[in-house]
Amino acid sequence: MIVSYLHLLHYRQENKILFLLLSSWLFWVLFFSYHHEKLDKIEKAEENVEKLLVKFAEYPTFDGNKLSASVHTIIGEKLALSYYIQTEKEKEELISRLQPNMFCSVNGTIKTPNEPTNPNAFNYREYLLTQKISYTLLVDTITDCREGKQSFYTQLLKYRHNGIHLINDIFSPSVAPFVNALLFGHKEGMEQEAMEAYQQLGLSHLLAISGLHVTVISGFLYFILLRIGMTREMVRYCLLIFLPLYVIISGAAPSVIRAVVMAWIILFLSKWKTAIEPLDALVISFIGFLLINPFIIYHVGFQLSYTVATGLLLSSFLLEKTVHTIHASFMISLISQLVALPILLNHFYEFSLLSVLLNIIYVPIYSLIVLPLSLITYSLLLIFPPIAQIGVSILNEFLQKLNHLAKWVHQFDLFHVVLGKTPLILILMFYMTIFIALYLLENYWIKKLKLLMIILLIPFTLQILFIKFSPVGEVVFIDVGQGDSILIRLPFNKGTYLIDTGGRVTFASEDWQKRNSNFDPGEHIIVPLLKSKGITKIDKLILTHGDSDHIGSVDHIMEHFKVHSLLTGNTIEKKEMEKKKIEMARRKGIHVIEVSSGMNWRSGKNTFMIVAPEKSAIASNDASIGIYAKIGQKTWLFTGDIEVEGERKIVQKYPSIKVDILKVGHHGSRTSTSEHLLSTIEPTIAVISAGENNRYGHPHREVIHLLHEHRVTVYRTDQHGAVVYQFLFGRDRMITIKT
Template sequence: MAVSTLSGSLLALQSYWGAFFLALLLLMLLHRKPSLFVWTASFITFISAFLVSDVQMKDQMTTLTPQANVHLLTIDSIPSIDGSSLRGFGKLNDEGIVFRYRIPSEDLVKTAEALKPGLTCRVYGKLVEPAPNSNPNLFNYKRYLYERNIHWVLQVDSFEECKQTNDEWKYLLLQWRFTGLKYIEENFPAETVGVTQALVFGETDRISEEMMESYRELGIVHLLAISGLHVGLVFGMLFYLLVRLGITRESSLWISVIFLFLYMIITGGAPPVIRASSMLIILILTRKSHLGMSVLDSLSIVFMSLLFWNPFSIFDIGFQLSFTVSFSLVLSSATILKSSASYLIQLLEVTIIAQLSSLPIILFHFYEFSLIGFLSNLLFVPLFSLLVLPLALSTFFMKLLVPGDFLWLTHLYGVILSGVEALTSFLSGFPFNTVILGKPHILVIVLYTFLIFALFKKMERGVYRVQSLILCSFIILHASWNQFSPFGEVTFIDVGQGDSALINLPYNQGTYLIDTGGAVEFPKEEWEKRTKSFSVGEDVILPFLKSKGITSLDKLILTHGDLDHIGGAEDLLKNIKIKEILITPNSGEKTEMKEIISLAVKRGISVKEVRSPYSWKTNHYSFHILSPQDEEYVGNNDSLVVFSEIGGLKWLFTGDLEEKGEKEIVDSYDIKANVLKVGHHGSHTSTSAVFLDEIQPSIAVISAGRDNRFGHPRPEVISRLKEQDVMIHTTAEHGALTYRFLGKQGTFSAQHP
């Protein structure tokens, strides 16, 4: 029934995965040869799920319009404040929206902190459409919101006249959550607040990005999410406490069940919490009524109920991981628990099953998996289960319910948590913690799924060496394809108001990145600074490189010293291997470039100043530096200009070259280029008519930010390009541009055609 629900829902929402699971359903039925009743029930469930999903998909429409400037906003989530940025979820005319607000002064921070679920405010602002991903394979925020039936982002200018809504009871549990988070923030040591909020309420916003990254690299970030372990422990603690207080076991059980319903909302309604709590409730109720339902049945019922309630839940990563891992562990539990092996061996088997069952999902969404996760979970799962989690819950409830400061308990908890975080940071610093494989094709994911399933079947029989070897060989083959693919690519990455272009040659002959994008940081007061600020290098370029399976760069070419061209370099130096950095002569005198050079020297990376006529060659490809032609650095006109022939086309990458630099190239060289990376983001000081007459490009690529304050690209530049019948691609309008080629033939594709 669960597979019938899954295939019906997906067939309505996403046809190719729906077809896959429908085929799987038919194979299951043909293999099991069930009764006519099971065939009929499966068919009815499949049709029902399809129709429900189809109806809900058609209902995913907005009734709001962006014309109004005054709105009545009802806040229906706990707003998140980071520095001067406030964001949250709300409702306008009963339709869900995301709202954002920049706190204008420190005096208004307290006012912003008082905003809580259930308040209705008159706000001034405008509705804007959420932006889709402008680079291949990166997070699609617009799709993410659509799956939650949200179609607009409200940019708030001011909040006025906030008062409690008439339906206050709807937000009571969210307000309890809000109060609980505030209580931890005000009564726990600052270094323990983030993890305590995560373990008690499932809120990870206060955990530093560095620590979250350490948990991800070790493959243990799931320990910070409330799951079956947390739910079981909280339920057990509450039941024990009620019994010790003299309440009968029967009454204690019913009180605990009611608490589980409330706990799902208080902890944010994350899929793992709903799954674990609902399964426990079903098992308790069915055993009380002597129905004797199995764990697998309860898992299936919860799965079906959630999909019928909201079919779009299937696209939630937490939903996918929670049910996939739980399903695999439930099916494997008989073999593991009946084993006479030691606790350590059983824990190792549980870890292997959990890691392998989640592997296809992890690769599909994140393009990498934690290699050390198989070992780190052996250490951290018992550590969290037996020490950290019980101590976090005990400290919270003792401070909340029992009079007294309990400084000794808080201190003990803080010391242990500091030790755990120090160990996490230490282990995450080891090389080769993660394996980056790039975004796999759907067929590759299917093959992973079947190979892992075959391995699990053999594990049940105790003979799995051959299947393990096949799976490892397939992973190596997958990694080798990324390294030795016959296809090459040139991608102009959308980094906003900046430049970045990736050249990835076939057969691993060379991987070059020209510029890294970046943003100019304006001075901010301490209260305005965000703990999780946006970084082009870390949030755009690194994920994009990982999606391509790229773990190292042969050359990082920094055309000149402006931040919008080198601002993301430091993040790259810290996270991937770079063999050589090329810079224009004397640009190292700029403060920003000095910092990059200093970091490169510490990491043993060669930094070379180059100018015309410097060149390099790799097999069938040669690259030439056409500018600058002297040692003096004056800024834009001393940008490194790179010329090459790739995939049957001639390419000219010009950095921020302006008219004077263009004239020097025209006077010194007789070159033509099919593809021109337009200089200086389409500024009026670049792309002169004389230069275009000489180069005669067919395609011009302009890298500029949306609604940038410089007005790039300028209308006169666009006019000059159109007069030459040049096809124009702007990253602001069309997103990234990719040229994928095989030999001397290739195809262009824009992220937003």
């Protein structure tokens, strides 16, 4: 609907077509309403299955001891399969045997994918729906595997699979993933630091096969076929056949499908000398995509591909005014980054001020050197490998230099802007102002530059005021699994405090079991959550005690945020991990403060008092930092892992403390939360941070029973996800992420 409206404005169509637009709008409203109703119905109870026959739709992915793949059941239902391999020998057998169209008998559990348990977190269920998958299959055993009938489609997948392995074998480990991304749309194995640099600098689109790649590859093939003597008509037929095949070979991402469909339509209609506007071809591919899978609208690659393509096509009149190549490159880069920005902020919360400049440098290098050389080198590897080694050496050296430059630029925080997650109303305002700005540029060029800048700054200003300097204060008990992490954010950015960071619990494993990248709650949960709220600075990072499930992820917090002060207990005989975190903070120039009972601070009407540990106490659970606070309209007691003896000392020293909300100590262990504590502080709400189905059985039944006896409302992160308290101008509320 929006694309059609912009199309009509762009070409100054008659208003009589407004009826068609309204009809189109009504159709899509009904269409998406129907599919959202289907989405609400996918929730179902876990179903145990035995000897379920599944067919592998693709080559599985192996990451340490984990196998992941898309499979189809006999009735055609697509599932996301996960299996934890038992032995190294079994892993070797599965790697050598499993391939597309292979049938296996599995035992396991079918369940609905989990929804996010933290604010603004990645929605795995939504992502699977973009792949036309409604349920996951967690497998216990895989047996009786047999090959199915091979088809032309599976042969193409095999060709792609072999090509990826050939690149991995020939190129250096740091370069191979980049070449595979350019040729096959395969990004596995990419160095984490380089991938983050490309993403945050606005260069990741270079590694996603799209219109640029399709143009270069089609041009490369066109040139080769003409040189070997084919007629232009025959070359056109070859391209019409090649382009759909290329979709499969390149991984069938939304961006490549969009580019190929557009190119195919234009090429097909050229036979009858029938011209079709690129924007019309774009709309046709867009409608086709949504009719096949409406949930693809949630795919970030789909959103970026169509938004940027639409922005560039609608700006064609503006781009035609540019006379110099550098000027044209600047305008293309500026428009692309501008129209992509609201989507990038909505999904990734940040951008780089250097994106436009870096794209002017990197886009020509990738399109004129790296991609063509990758194509030529890969072709030579298949035909005459000795000569191909020249291209391999050049690409190894050249791409390493490019990646080193990207990582070097990425380290400068000065150009890095975190604005937080953009709400829908602001996304619409962003695009409204961008459209007006492009209209002014097209018609008045830079004559109305001041007006143009003011218009563009409006949504940025609102984003900063309502996201980075939000008037809403909050306390967030973050779901970090079996661990603790609590975010306290005061209104108007008057104070940001983080109590503990969670941490990854590690177990001894063999080399074959180790993952390429292990899940860390600090890196994958806390950092994105804080950035989604526009947070760049933490005023106080509070480490309650030295257990890894409380402070294990401190490294990632210090790496991504400016930390003003680190608060640690004034204790002796600290654990080695806590000592290392403190030393790391000092190396980074962070002010380290050892706190003990009686110390306090204030921010506006919000007060914080340390109630534990006693000065020079021996480091232990009972020597965790305890904080009594008045935040918003509530009084709080944060207890870390304080146990019964520590609770007794607090009550003895502060007998008059009354609390509205208690953070239950030690994840709800029976060694904490005594009758004496509850009788004294009289909480009305208790929050327990514990991992779902954790091996310790937290929270223990006795604790839950005791809390209920005292008529305390209990919130649990293992059941409710993150627990959030919000307050604004005398009003407050408690909400949970999972209902």
